Amino acid sequence: MAVAAVDRPKPDNSSMMGEAAKAEPITGSRLRFVACVADDVTREAVSRAVAQLGWSNAKVRAGGLEAARRSIDITTPPSLVLVDLSDASDPVEGMHELAQLCGPQTHFLAIGSINDVSLYRQLVALGVADYLVKPVSSELLCEAFASAIRSYASPSEARSTQLFAFVGARGGVGTTTLAVSTAWLLVHEFKLRAALIDLDLHFGNLALSLDLEPGRGLREALENPERTDSMLLASAMVTQGEKLPILATEESLLDQLVFDGGAVAPLLSALSQDYDCLVVDLPRTLDAMGRQVIALADATIIVTDLSLSALRDAVRLSDLAKALESRAKPLLVANQVGADHRGEIGRSEFERGVGGPVDYAVPFDVKAMVAAAHSGKALPEAAGGSKAALELRKLAARLAGREEEKPRGGLLSRFKK
Numbered sequence: 458m459a460v461a462a463v464d465r466p467k468p469d470n471s472s473m474m475g476e477a478a479k480a481e482p483i484t485g486s487r488l489r490f491v492a493c494v495a496d497d498v499t500r501e502a503v504s505r506a507v508a509q510l511g512w513s514n515a516k517v518r519a520g521g522l523e524a525a526r527r528s529i530d531i532t533t534p535p536s537l538v539l540v541d542l543s544d545a546s547d548p549v550e551g552m553h554e555l556a557q558l559c560g561p562q563t564h565f566l567a568i569g570s571i572n573d574v575s576l577y578r579q580l581v582a583l584g585v586a587d588y589l590v591k592p593v594s595s596e597l598l599c600e601a602f603a604s605a606i607r608s609y610a611s612p613s614e615a616r617s618t619q620l621f622a623f624v625g626a627r628g629g630v631g632t633t634t635l636a637v638s639t640a641w642l643l644v645h646e647f648k649l650r651a652a653l654i655d656l657d658l659h660f661g662n663l664a665l666s667l668d669l670e671p672g673r674g675l676r677e678a679l680e681n682p683e684r685t686d687s688m689l690l691a692s693a694m695v696t697q698g699e700k701l702p703i704l705a706t707e708e709s710l711l712d713q714l715v716f717d718g719g720a721v722a723p724l725l726s727a728l729s730q731d732y733d734c735l736v737v738d739l740p741r742t743l744d745a746m747g748r749q750v751i752a753l754a755d756a757t758i759i760v761t762d763l764s765l766s767a768l769r770d771a772v773r774l775s776d777l778a779k780a781l782e783s784r785a786k787p788l789l790v791a792n793q794v795g796a797d798h799r800g801e802i803g804r805s806e807f808e809r810g811v812g813g814p815v816d817y818a819v820p821f822d823v824k825a826m827v828a829a830a831h832s833g834k835a836l837p838e839a840a841g842g843s844k845a846a847l848e849l850r851k852l853a854a855r856l857a858g859r860e861e862e863k864p865r866g867g868l869l870s871r872f873k874k
């Protein structure tokens with residue numbers, strides 16, 4: 458359990474490791490994670506957490522401070538180190554020495570068996586992101602890792618770019634439709650700079666749904682995260698009406714694509730320089746990258762229909778999102794509501810099964826979808842007066858943090874006609 462009951466001061470940025478956090482974002486290079494943990498149970502929990510986050514570069518070793526000192530390769534220092542202080546005679550001094558050895562690029566989390574507020578404060582004052590007290594679950598570790606990355610992901614404390622991850626409970630529920638519609642609304646109704654990213658490099662149809670040729674460059678950016686920068690990405694984007702840039706590709710099915718979980722963070726970090734919001738359409742396979750996006754997201758939007766199969770997977774996705782990120786509870790959006798052919802079990806039964814309300818319910822609206830598909834436009838543009846568009850606007854308003862605002866540009870008035 459983390460020392461959660463005490464008043465936790467923010468890491469002191471004037472400290473050595475605090476300066477390190479400012480000096481280089483943890484996501485600026487391929488993420489290298491090293492954990493040195495003394496006992497088997499915690500080590501297994503750490504291994505499960507890094508697997509969940511998709512950190513293929515992670516090394517989980519037995520031991521504590523001494524093992525960390527011996528095993529860390531200072532020519533390529535790790536980005537994040539978790540070190541077990543249980544057996545350390547002087548944990549604060551040991552931590553200080555380890556930090557000096559690794560240099561300013563490395564960030565730290567500590568774990569131990571002593572629940573001592575003063576130790577916690579001293580470690581935090583050194584710049585350690587958190588001190589966790591054993592026993593710790595893999596869920597708690599996941600949260601701590603994701604939060605450490607987030608706090609160091611950007612050199613500035615307040616990362617202003619919002620990351621929205623859309624993931625479908627089942628295939629074909631309308632995840633891409635909703636991601637596109639939401640991004641369009643964020644740009645056109647809420648006047649935010651938004652970019653759409655399709656992380657399904659084989660089957661993604663985000664560009665296609667807007668009648669655009671997917672660009673080139675996304676794969677390269679993910680394969681060479683150390684070379685990713687905003688100029689390169691800008692040239693890889695295709696744009697609808699100059700206002701909704703899309704990063705997508707259509708890679709050959711002959712190519713088996715496996716990217717490191719840490720590859721996507723540099724891409725998002727580079728894009729965040731140019732956009733207020735990044736809307737990511739995630740494939741349901743949820744590979745390492747997908748998990749990383751959920752871990753980093755400000756909001757995860759689970760798109761579902763009201764069928765029994767989707768109910769099962771919406772619950773499982775919601776649990777995964779909670780395990781991976783601590784920023785906000787995932788939003789549950791039911792789509793194609795009222796479609797006879799989707800095997801609906803009814804909204805109230807679905808909500809009972811999920812154990813909470815559906816946040817938004819977008820009706821099944823063939824007319825609106827046909828209008829969107831035929832024109833190659835986002836649904837709110839092609840059928841702005843539809844009930845589906847109205848519900849999507851509520852979702853976009855929530856994500857834009859502008860729920861109280863009245864619709865602009867006559868969306869509501871068009872609907873009322």
Ligand SMILES: Nc1ncnc2c1ncn2[C@@H]1O[C@H](COP(=O)(O)OP(=O)(O)OP(=O)(O)O)[C@@H](O)[C@H]1O
Nearest residue numbers: 625628629630631632633634793820821822823826
């Ligand atoms: N609210 C809706 N009403 C009617 N049709 C819809 C609605 N939402 C989506 N559709 C239709 O459902 C189909 C699937 O939509 P979409 O491609 O967005 O789903 P997806 O979940 O992203 O699919 P995939 O699993 O292949 O990525 C499309 O033909 C789309 O037009």
Ligand SMILES: [Mg+2]
Nearest residue numbers: 632633634662
């Ligand atoms: Mg899709």
